[in-house]
Amino acid sequence: xxxxxxxxxxxxxxxxxxxxxxxxxxxxxxxxxxxxxxxxxxxxxxxxxxxxxxxxxxxxxxxxxxxxxxxxxxxxxxxxxxxxxxxxxxxxxxxxxxxxxxxxxxxxxxxxxxxxxxxxxxxxxxxxxxxxxxxxxxxxxxxxxxxxxxxxxxxxxxxxxxxxxxxxxxxxxxxxxxxxxxxxxxxxxxxxxxxxxxxxxxxxxxxxxxxxxxxxxxxxxxxxxxxxxxxxxxxxxxxxxxxxxxxxxxxxxxxxxxxxxxxxxxxxxxxxxxxxxxxxxxxxxxxxxxxxxxxxxxxxxxxxxxxxxxxxxxxxxxxxxxxxxxxxxxxxxxxxxxxxxxxxxxxxxxxxxxxxxxxxxxxxxxxxxxxxxxxxxxxxxxxxxxxxxxxxxxxxxxxxxxxxxxxxxxxxxxxxxxxxxxxxxxxxxxxxxxxxxxxxxxxxxxxxxxxxxxxxxxxxxxxxxxxxxxxxxxxxxxxxxxxxxxxxxxxxxxxxxxxxxxxxxxxxxxxxxxxxxxxxxxxxxxxxxxxxxxxxxxxxxxxxxxxxxxxxxxxxxxxxxxxxxxxxxxxxxxxxxxxxxxxxxxxxxxxxxxxxxxxxxxxxxxxxx
Numbered sequence: 001x002x003x004x005x006x007x008x009x010x011x012x013x014x015x016x017x018x019x020x021x022x023x024x025x026x027x028x029x030x031x032x033x034x035x036x037x038x039x040x041x042x043x044x045x046x047x048x049x050x051x052x053x054x055x056x057x058x059x060x061x062x063x064x065x066x067x068x069x070x071x072x073x074x075x076x077x078x079x080x081x082x083x084x085x086x087x088x089x090x091x092x093x094x095x096x097x098x099x100x101x102x103x104x105x106x107x108x109x110x111x112x113x114x115x116x117x118x119x120x121x122x123x124x125x126x127x128x129x130x131x132x133x134x135x136x137x138x139x140x141x142x143x144x145x146x147x148x149x150x151x152x153x154x155x156x157x158x159x160x161x162x163x164x165x166x167x168x169x170x171x172x173x174x175x176x177x178x179x180x181x182x183x184x185x186x187x188x189x190x191x192x193x194x195x196x197x198x199x200x201x202x203x204x205x206x207x208x209x210x211x212x213x214x215x216x217x218x219x220x221x222x223x224x225x226x227x228x229x230x231x232x233x234x235x236x237x238x239x240x241x242x243x244x245x246x247x248x249x250x251x252x253x254x255x256x257x258x259x260x261x262x263x264x265x266x267x268x269x270x271x272x273x274x275x276x277x278x279x280x281x282x283x284x285x286x287x288x289x290x291x292x293x294x295x296x297x298x299x300x301x302x303x304x305x306x307x308x309x310x311x312x313x314x315x316x317x318x319x320x321x322x323x324x325x326x327x328x329x330x331x332x333x334x335x336x337x338x339x340x341x342x343x344x345x346x347x348x349x350x351x352x353x354x355x356x357x358x359x360x361x362x363x364x365x366x367x368x369x370x371x372x373x374x375x376x377x378x379x380x381x382x383x384x385x386x387x388x389x390x391x392x393x394x395x396x397x398x399x400x401x402x403x404x405x406x407x408x409x410x411x412x413x414x415x416x417x418x419x420x421x422x423x424x425x426x427x428x429x430x431x432x433x434x435x436x437x438x439x440x441x442x443x444x445x446x447x448x449x450x451x452x453x454x455x456x457x458x459x460x461x462x463x464x465x466x467x468x469x470x471x472x473x474x475x476x477x478x479x480x481x482x483x484x485x486x487x488x489x490x491x492x493x494x495x496x497x498x499x500x501x502x503x504x505x506x507x508x509x510x511x512x513x514x515x516x517x518x519x520x521x522x523x524x525x526x527x528x529x530x531x532x533x534x535x536x537x538x539x540x541x542x543x544x545x546x547x548x549x550x551x552x553x554x555x556x557x558x559x560x561x562x563x564x565x566x567x568x569x570x571x572x573x574x575x576x577x578x579x580x581x582x583x584x585x586x587x588x589x590x591x592x593x594x595x596x597x598x599x600x601x602x603x604x605x606x607x608x609x
Contacts, residue, residue, distance in 0.1 A: 066171025131295025
């Protein structure tokens with residue numbers, strides 16, 4: 001139909017997608033030449049003359065964009081594997097600083113023997129030890145580096161390497177995604193810079209590094225907007241596996257975007273229906289298998305659930321609210337009284353302005369049915385995930401506007417930080433607004449406009465960008481406070497370092513670090529999912545009863561979280577046991593004196609008679 005029609009008439013018919021290169025060659029010479037020369041950046045078409053293949057020039061540009069963002073923010077300081085102080089130094093002020101337990105989970109795992117499932121980590125957590133999944137220790141990198149552990153020295157961290165990879169991949173897929181709609185390199189670079197410094201990525205780069213795998217969402221979008229060349233797209237299995245072995249929260253997002261892409265392919269009859277069923281079954285089976293291998297099923301389904309659904313939700317104003325992160329132009333708008341530190345989704349001033357421009361563009365031009373049909377499945381699933389992100393307690397700033405008791409509670413108990421499910425809609429708006437704002441203008445005008453918007457974005461986020469760089473360039477130092485000679489002797493004498501009670505505040509990092517370095521077990525740990533009280537209460541209660549009855553274990557060294565609890569027990573243990581305070585820790589060392597261990601200043605016999 002296109003061969004015999006003037007180009008102006010073709011353009012008025014709306015978006016046209018070509019998934020086969022030979023289809024372009026069949027057009028009129030003028031039209032085909034226009035497409036092949038890449039001069040359609042400002043035409044209202046979606047042309048895929050590449051046949052779904054990756055543009056390697058765009059890939060190189062994207063990697064360069066990610067590298068620039070990583071370097072400009074100073075994350076190169078974290079790259080040396082032997083530099084662990086930046087992960088552990090903040091634990092001196094915040095005992096439960098997330099990167100500390102991320103490193104410790106790996107530090108125990110690297111010295112543990114291989115198991116099946118591979119991710120089991122039995123020494124970190126002792127009776128409630130599970131797997132490295134529940135310490136956010138990036139199982140993917142743990143599996144890759146563990147075979148080389150013996151050559152890594154005492155301290156080795158791969159979190160800096162992970163941050164480097166995340167910035168590269170964020171820039172890569174940001175540019176590749178922009179390349180599906182924009183042909184000129186300059187706008188693609190600028191959109192890539194927007195994506196590589198997206199506020200929600202920067203927010204996680206402070207201390208929740210596992211959640212910097214947001215490039216998986218961009219990759220899934222790229223697949224959605226790239227026509228299928230075969231009946232089955234096996235690359236979705238890779239995306240699901242990467243989500244499982246980095247941060248589980250991204251898995252349902254990837255699977256949901258796959259569902260939208262499969263619906264779109266089914267609607268356009270890209271393959272027989274049963275091929276979609278085959279792809280879905282393969283995706284689910286692969287996900288279940290990788291989850292088992294990584295160690296997700298080390299705890300029961302009940303233990304993985306919490307009662308915090310609604311406390312980590314997003315807000316109806318989250319996309320325009322900078323919350324507690326500083327913005328030069330926009331002030332915080334209030335938050336739910338249930339707020340627990342989640343729900344950040346600020347777009348930034350530059351993107352907010354592009355949303356306004358994109359809305360104006362959509363209102364000014366009639367949108368064709370074909371274009372709506374192309375984006376509708378993705379938009380629907382993104383909106384549904386956003387509804388889940390709002391939870392059953394819907395807030396507009398600090399005002400509750402809707403309450404839905406029992407709303408998908410079982411799912412919410414598993415994914416308590418429901419606010420993260422706003423990320424697909426966030427990135428859809430983020431990239432979509434930038435593309436629509438410049439889609440219908442000349443390339444040089446698009447470059448100027450995007451440059452202006454990017455400058456406004458970075459000026460608005462200047463306090464965050466500068467704060468990140470200053471933090472990253474700081475010279476962190478950390479040394480365990482457990483410097484007395486007693487600890488090296490005790491770590492070899494006892495095989496279990498026990499905190500009484502482990503669930504109360506305790507400066508656990510030095511204890512766990514000592515245990516890992518000496519191959520000991522410990523329950524002094526921080527794990528994001530614990531077994532239920534039915535398992536823990538009998539274990540803890542039995543240990544307390546043995547201390548009361550002076551029936552201490554030969555291979556357990558006891559730490560007490562408070563002076564009061566320590567003084568309660570020193571009068572209940574006999575003189576064959578050592579009691580005292582060393583380097584700020586209250587300890588009971590069973591059979592220290594009866595086994596003729598060397599005397600230690602600060603240790604005295606128990607007072608039981």
